[in-house]
Amino acid sequence: MSKMRYSRRGFLKTGTAAAAATAFPAPMIWAQEIKDITLRQFGTGVSNLNEVATKVKEDLGFSLEMTALDSDAVTQRAATQPDSFDIADIEYWIAKKVWPTGNLQAMETSKIENYDKIVGIFRSGKLTPESEIAQGTAPHTVGFVEGPGSTTFAAEETGYMTLIPTIYNADTLGIRPDLIGRPISNWSELLNPEFKGKASILDISSIGIMDMAMVVESMGEYKYPDKGNMTKEEIDLTIGIFTEAKKAGQFRAFWKTFDESVNLMTSGEVVIQSMWSPAITAVKSRGIPCVYQPLEEGYRSWGGGIGLSSSLSGMALDAAYEYINWYLSGWVGGFLMRQGYYSAVPETSKDFMSEDEWGYWFEGRPATGDITNPFGDVLAAAGETRDGGSFYDRMGAVACWNAVMDENQYMVRKWNEFIAA
Amino acid sequence: MTRNLIGWLQALPLAFVLAGFLVAPVAMIGMVSFWGSTEFSIYPAFQFENYRYLFSSAVTWKVFFATFKYAAITWALTLSIGFPVAFFLAFHVRSQTLQVALFLVCTIPFWTSNIIRMISWIPFLGRNGIANKTLIDWGVIDQPLEWLLYSDFSVILAFVHLYTLFMVVPIFNTMMRIDRSLLEAARDAGASGYQTLVHVILPLTKPGIMIGTIFVVTLVMGDFITVRFMSGSQRANVGRLISNDIALLQYPSAAATAVVLLVTVLMVIGILLRFVNIRKEL
Known part of the structure; x- marks a missing residue:
């Protein structure tokens, strides 16, 4: 172990193999092996x-x-x-x-x-x-x-x-502000009939069930003692509400991979959906407005x-x-x-990170110049602030974590039925 | 005796291949379907829980019904498109060079992967897709048609697009083997074109139709990816039920569903084979 650190340091800090070899002949053999x-x-x-x-x-x-x-x-x-x-x-x-x-x-x-x-x-x-x-x-x-x-x-x-x-x-819901045209501030909006045929949820049971729970609580249908560990009755209730919505045509599609969520949003098939942060970034980098909407009930x-x-x-x-x-x-x-x-x-x-990047991403301060991602796409212009604000604002407002429940197998079966319904 | 022995020996390699890559895996699936599972592991057992759950769930029946529905509609459409195409190629095109050329044209779409052929429908059919844009420009509709994509329509459209060739090829092949003098005889005996088609060509083409049917029905019944992509995960067939179970590590339950599907498909093929002797074809 000690040999290893020794070698890496020697190797990296001197920067040349030759220097490392003369200074530490033995680790050189190791450096070859690594x-x-x-x-x-x-x-x-x-x-x-x-x-x-x-x-x-x-x-x-x-x-x-x-x-x-x-x-x-x-x-x-x-x-x-x-x-x-x-x-x-x-x-x-x-x-x-x-x-x-x-x-x-x-x-x-x-x-x-x-x-x-x-x-x-x-x-x-x-x-x-x-x-x-x-x-x-x-x-x-x-x-x-x-x-x-x-x-x-x-x-x-x-x-x-x-x-x-x-x-x-x-995580929170992603929205297309240009196609919605009004402020969104609650999870319950996902099942709002206004977005009939234009909503989506992700088809990964452990994550999807938590998004569902956030929506159900926000609708005022039920208050879970612990969203992360539902009873069978609570699972039935939660998935029941969404099955009804599905049958009524609320959802355009379900997505399973990152790219699917990006395509649904970019093409305008969907205007409100569960989403992951880099997917928002990907939509934005195509010049399409997309907001990672902070919601009153908090984040998943x-x-x-x-x-x-x-x-x-x-x-x-x-x-x-x-x-x-x-x-x-x-x-x-x-x-x-x-x-x-x-x-x-x-x-x-x-x-x-540059000071501006640190300020924008971590501290929630307005950008002073263009904010680009590591691949060079511009994500925000000067004056814009990050959706949801600073690290402590965002991570401090977490309502639940992705979860595996004691009744997971039951939930999985019900989820499968929801997808097939 | 020795001839007999040589015959057996000649069959041996194929027997090994089939035993190892067909019989053993199917037997394994059958065995696992009786096992139990926890969230992260499966354990050997002999229980009927997986089957009990499968048959007691209303969703299973619905999904099997949907699977049959997709198979039936796709079959009807591929047949009604495939038969005329094969007929045209076999009887209307006289020059053999042209026949071969046109047949190759039919296969051009198959030079790309079927996933790509399927996915390329999505931007075409979408809410702001080419189809809707064009229809709105022409003034045919005011609002985009929602049912074009992520619906039964799009699923079946993709199936028909993907599998029509599987109908064309065997039908074309059987039609080419029909003795042309039979058609002349029919004509000499005073049969109209329609009568020749119904009483001569159709009966003689049955084995080809049956082979195409078996291709299309088994492909559609075993599919899951087309249904997933073209319905935006909104619809389900049995294949999706199985793939969901596998994704969620519920192997025994997936195996049970697979066994039921296998039995169902075998029964369908068994019934089909009672109608036509396809050995004649092979």
């Missing part, structure tokens, strides 16, 4: 970006192979094919499903350099000491285990993490992190830890935050 290491990472499209793999090769020397899949496929693979990956880039609710299979190994927080700087949401569950913990599968509830090999989650910080948090955001939030396959060991495991430390050290954070996500260690990302 080039042969390939870590296979898979996850949802949001963070599986080739830019990250390229940068890893540049900074750390080893190769990262990325596979992007949809949430269901990710869950399936993590649960059934543990040898097909080294690093799982998954969401916390997926971790709740997958962890009991024993396919992932706990990570020692002592090996994580920036552990102390990780945002409170992922440690104590509280964003600020005064924050209330939202309903659903909050990341800290499935973030820790008692020790290596443990298949049940620990209630508080233990020194063994299931996932190292990397990326998260607060999600968080993702990196988990390590239980079959990972030796030098590959060391390389994985190197990768995690690098992930939290700022470059990726900046890269993700400039697309509208948040980094688990925001302060390290600050160095990789």
